[in-house]
């Protein structure tokens with residue numbers, strides 16, 4: 453017996469010494485696991501691209517040891533709503549995202565995506581990128597491929613062609629169908645036509661995510677339409693970047709959240725995502741009536757040349773400046789980037805005055821028409837209440853998404869969400885306002901979007917999961933980007949790992965590009 457024991461002591465010690473060392477050992481951090489469980493102190497070990505162990509591992513050998521004392525160790529954040537497909541090939545470091553802990557981006561939102569998807573995926577697979585990247589296919593892109601920007605119902609033959617494009621996109625790897633029913637040409641699409649494509653996506657395991665037809669006076673009807681597409685299309689459905697636009701509509705998130713809750717209670721799988729800001733950003737074309745932007749009849753320019761049509765168009769712009777996206781005052785519309793140089797950062801009141809006009813809604817509408825005819829602008833629209841933002845954020849079915857992109861650092865005046873979105877939730881809504889617990893905020897950025905996308909190997913800290921990990925200091929985490937000075941990286945994230953490799957180390961961006969293309973359920 454003694455002899456056996458001494459053999460065991462020798463052999464067991466040798467076995468321990470021979471255990472392959474970890475590639476990364478994160479020691480002594482507060483583990484926030486992504487599921488919403490309260491933080492606990494533990495070490496986390498990584499081997500290859502996966503989490504190898506979580507526990508008391510501090511003495512084990514490791515190629516890289518990270519002292520995480522005082523830091524939160526969380527799953528890397530998953531941004532379910534971005535427009536980064538426009539930039540990721542040129543700016544594959546995605547520095548604005550990794551510096552706020554984001555390790556996975558989904559693009560192709562608001563009805564607009566590359567089409568077909570496959571050439572984009574092939575290019576992306578050949579490009580070393582810092583983050584994981586997946587795509588939705590845009591209903592607007594599909595419709596435009598078949599009908600152009602025509603404002604009419606599709607024929608059955610055209611719908612069949614759209615079904616085929618949808619099916620191919622799912623086979624190529626889309627996570628589902630995004631709609632932008634507010635935009636042209638999504639706005640010309642009857643709900644029934646969307647449902648026909650949703651059925652294809654649903655049978656292939658995908659989801660529907662919608663920039664809704666109306667986020668102002670018609671917001672409740674639009675939420676009901678999004679629910680209906682899920683219910684009749686037979687697939688999960690999501691209200692994306694949920695907001696209530698227009699002073700007269702503030703407070704109506706009570707009604708929209710109730711509609712979502714009731715739908716869920718009767719078995720419709722509906723969820724929400726949101727960015728935590730009181731301004732939105734989109735093309736100033738969004739202030740024009742959609743019918744005026746349709747193809748045919750010479751387009752917007754010809755319609756504006758017709759005095760009767762011009763008066764109608766202008767009346768809609770005036771109404772939207774007063775009651776909708778314009779936020780009730782021309783100074784609440786700020787130009788982010790215009791075809792005409794020198795206007796970025798200026799508001800509509802300033803631009804109107806600079807053109808020698810008194811600042812009235814009618815004159816501001818004239819300025820909008822001029823800007824649009826000179827190539828348009830990306831605008832920022834201050835028309836959302838803090839109360840609605842917070843109510844939507846606290847709702848248990850709401851996840852966090854940026855609706856952002858990868859900006860060229862220092863160029864134009866983009867919405868600060870691209871730089872600060874996730875850090876802002878942690879700084880402002882967890883630490884300062886205590887609207888959310890830290891654990892719930894992390895859940896909304898990790899396991900909630902992961903479950904939504906059926907990305908079942910990410911979004912949680914468990915052995916065997918992919919090692920996408922964000923380390924941040926909960927006392928220091930901060931979004932620095934503002935509407936006036938948006939080009940400022942978030943702070944408080946000393947380490948961010950993607951597939952086990954640090955893309956941020958000691959607070960600095962590394963040269964690692966470990967991101968992968970993520971494919972949807974039918975690939």
Ligand SMILES: [Zn+2]
Pocket residue numbers: 561562663693855
């Ligand atoms: Zn959108």
